[in-house]
């Protein structure tokens with residue numbers, strides 16, 4: 001029998017699942033509910049994806065009943081980060097999403113806002129920010145009244161074992177970027193070195209942010225982040241994900257939650 005539990009810690013909701021299958025189902029339910037809400041409210045649903053094993057965990061949203069019930073034609077897809085490689089390269093976050101999601105459901109090609117793979121990291125970051133600015137101007141993407149940043153309906157992140165999210169790595173200068181919406185790196189500590197990423201102000205302006213973490217190798221980082229409630233000087237990028245007025249939900253499997261000081265299934 002699958003087991004799940006919901007814990008509120010600081011401003012985070014932690015949804016802990018005993019199996020990956022259960023996590024994947026809950027993630028699909030959560031996204032489908034947000035899609036319905038924003039399609040009703042705004043006529044569109046703007047979702048920013050990341051890469052990694054997150055995409056495999058999104059498989060259920062492409063299956064019955066969601067493949068039929070979700071209003072795919074209203075979805076606009078963005079990327080919270082991308083690697084500077086060609087779109088058919090195995091490291092490409094776009095390719096991962098294309099193979100895992102975009103090729104499986106009836107999306108509108110002009111609603112897929114991927115990053116340009118034919119120019120430098122700097123040019124692609126500038127171009128992506130320009131694209132987002134146009135879509136904010138036409139109100140496809142909502143705007144945050146507090147920060148003037150784009151307000152994505154949902155930003156989906158996956159935390160790496162050392163606490164990185166999107167392509168925001170511990171102690172990297174990109175974490176301090178306050179003015180740009182999209183920035184670039186040429187020295188990522190994880191390969192490939194060149195990347196493009198949303199900045200923290202954009203992530204934290206979203207209406208909803210979900211952070212997905214699975215596996216025991218990430219348990220220590222999960223513990224550090226969740227024990228840092230209210231810390232004034234967070235050091236891990238995942239600790240800095242604190243939506244200003246949006247909702248933050250963490251989806252964990254029991255292995256990733258294994259070092260938490262709560263016993264989710266007791």
Ligand SMILES: O=C1O[C@H](COP(=O)(O)O)[C@@H](O)[C@H](O)[C@H]1O
Nearest residue numbers: 050051052081158159160161166
């Ligand atoms: O490099 C990236 O990593 C994260 C996830 O980290 P992982 O170590 O668990 O793969 C991913 O979400 C991000 O989009 C990506 O570019």
